[in-house]
Amino acid sequence: MKRIKVMFFIYQMGGGGAARTLLNIVNNIDRERFLPVLVTLNYNGSYETNLKEDVKFIKLNTKRLRSAILPLAKVIRKESPDIVFSTIPNYNTIAILATLLSFTRAKNIVREAAYLGGDFKTNLKLLVYGMFYKLTSQVIALSDGVKENIVKRYKVKPNKITVIYNPVDLENISRNINDGYIPEKHRLIFESPGKVIVTAGRLVKDKDHHTLLEAFAKARKQVNIKLVLLGEGELQEELKLKAKELQIIDQVYFVGFQLNPYIYFQKADLFVLSSIREGFGHVLAEALATGTPVISTRCEPGAGEVLNYGEFGRMCEVKDTDEMASLIIELLNLDENSREALITKGLQRADQFNAKLIVKQYEKVFNQTLDQTKNRQARGADEG
CATH class of the missing domain: 3.40.50.2000 (Glycogen Phosphorylase B;)
Structure with a gap:
């Protein structure tokens, strides 16, 4: 059976919570069904030594986020992932743009961990993020409160958002x-x-x-x-x-x-x-x-x-x-x-937060995303 290739994108495998979450997902995802690829900017992160040896790890030749769009698009074209998964709003935006410019069939799934908003300037920025999030196949919120905030401030529909708690290894x-x-x-x-x-x-x-x-x-x-x-x-x-x-x-x-x-x-x-x-x-x-x-x-x-x-x-x-x-x-x-x-x-x-249990929820979302795509393609072929 052909494995589903998932490309994970983050700025660096550093000491923050987002990197730790990605590390837990990448290390625990079922290798019989999924093939993980990790892409970061050109930083040395403290969690890199904790990555399992079978993870393909690619560093873009830039430390600037804005400069990462085209290099990431090239990597997506070369690696041909089924799914591009990212986390943190700024990096989600870059991943979505890079996937569009890769002209591949890769599907975006983004994770939102932050509880942002309140002032006018921030709320406006979140609406922009929401416009990009609407281009994705799925948004993952790490808590019910974060989901409510995405609906309220990003204006993303609830049925596009799945709540998955952080995996703890x-x-x-x-x-x-x-x-x-x-x-x-x-x-x-x-x-x-x-x-x-x-x-x-x-x-x-x-x-x-x-x-x-x-x-x-x-x-x-x-x-x-x-x-x-x-x-x-x-x-x-x-x-x-x-x-x-x-x-x-x-x-x-x-x-x-x-x-x-x-x-x-x-x-x-x-x-x-x-x-x-x-x-x-x-x-x-x-x-x-x-x-x-x-x-x-x-x-x-x-x-x-x-x-x-x-x-x-x-x-x-x-x-x-x-x-x-x-x-x-x-x-x-x-x-x-x-x-x-x-x-x-x-x-x-x-x-209840065991990474082995939580990662299965991520795997389910990855599978459902691709199944929905296949179903849409099949319906289109029937109608044609």
């Missing part, structure tokens, strides 16, 4: 925990007295680490704790200054991007996400999979869906430092039975 997480280790320079954080809170994400405005630092400072008055921040970003120096102002700099550790964050999650006593908005909250599902209790803000729309609005982890209002501090104190003071019950529920929830 549980086997990879387990392997990283079993085979991984905390680097020696960070080991003392976990071995010295006091409980450890960990968070992970880019150090940018949307992640709202300011609120987390303030909540940590308040909780520290009642509990002996340390805070580990995994990730890099433009606000790092500003956040360090904030920690100094709050007089907690000696208990806050900026450890940067880590290829194996899961060992940090697993060794910590608590994971806290302080985001203002999250399309899904992938890192929450990963934290649950490591057996660590979680606290999250009610960042729309994804966190509530991941935690089922508080069933699988505690939730507080966005920017509410008092409520976050109170929950930190509560969870760190849980008795052993209550803590184990919370961990067990979290592990059960993480199983």
